[in-house]
């Protein structure tokens with residue numbers, strides 16, 4: 518077992534029994550495709566049932582990008598970039614990069630300063646673009662692409678730039694698809710039945726990740742393993758079902774905020790991906806657990822007070838990585854002026870783990886139930902499984918909450934108001 522779940526500090530193990538049946542019903546609804554949003558369930562079978570021809574093309578394009586570019590600019594927002602950034606950051610070294618290109622993100626906000634500085638940074642780099650938008654009409658990436666397309670055409674000329682632009686979008690709809698068809702960019706598809714926040718294992722995530730040097734075969738292998746485990750209709754064996762059930766019980770007990778905690782800085786963007794997945798899936802009809810995240814011990818020194826002592830509407834889900842990639846021991850110092858000799862001979866990870874154990878005790882004592890998810894190490898295979906684990910959990914959680922986990926009507930409101938202010942035709 519690679520991903521493990523520990524509910525011993527959740528305080529609700531007995532209550533879980535009482536809604537086990539309801540959770541089964543939710544999983545059944547999902548797998549029999551009879552629930553709301555059942556036209557967006559393509560992600561369930563994706564680890565097995567993906568387009569093999571496209572997968573090969575992704576690998577070939579990634580090799581070409583590696584050969585002719587130092588940088589790949591990933592243009593997208595929300596589900597069109599967060600999964601990539603989550604996996605990339607979890608896998609790549611802190612300083613430097615993998616055996617691939619540097620990924621730089623654009624179109625995930627509207628900072629004019631960022632765009633000016635990015636265009637400047639790219640001037641002396643060899644680069645390619647991957648513009649990603651399922652709808653093909655999202656404003657932020659569209660604006661970014663307009664600037665970056667102009668810049669790349671200026672640098673390489675029209676003909677060469679066409680070979681450096683990769684488009685990932687709907688198979689037939691949207692402005693981006695129209696443009697790709699007209700100009701002849703290499704194109705990849707976001708399947709109709711896979712929503713943006715569930716799309717990391719399609720070309721959306723796979724192309725930039727492969728170009729960055731992430732092992733996408735292993736990522737898919739992990740997801741395949743996840744599919745076997747988390748679609749199992751046996752409560753005792755299915756920890757995604759257990760996690761969804763625990764969340765439902767805690768929500769019933771007015772724990773309306775879930776903080777995803779990690780003690781590894783590399784997990785920061787996995788938490789960002791998780792926040793979109795859970796926030797967009799559950800937050801509707803006046804319901805939903807608010808997804809938040811922290812990196813400990815860093816945020817214990819900023820958010821720790823609030824978590825320990827503030828409004829008691831929080832629970833924590835800790836992702837623990839059993840074996841760090843790298844570790845080092847603290848040496849004994851004769852003078853001991855810093856007073857650290859009491860931990861001499863111990864490793865930094867040992868101290869980190871003790872911080873984790875101590876924090877769990879303190880927070881549970883302070884009225885913050887704790888769920889622990891454990892992986893043995895941070896690699897592509899475990900990440901693939903973890904991504905799939907969260908996807909199944911959120912779908913079951915959504916059905917338990919009696920919302921449609923696969924739409925996001927609320928996101929439209931800000932767009933409507935912004936378009937009105939900008940004078941977009943039709944608004």
Ligand SMILES: O=P(O)(O)OC[C@H]1O[C@](O)(CO)[C@@H](O)[C@@H]1O
Nearest residue numbers: 595596597650651652655713928
């Ligand atoms: O891939 P697209 O269509 O540009 O959408 C980007 C993101 O924007 C949203 O649609 C919300 O507007 C997210 O659900 C999605 O991940």
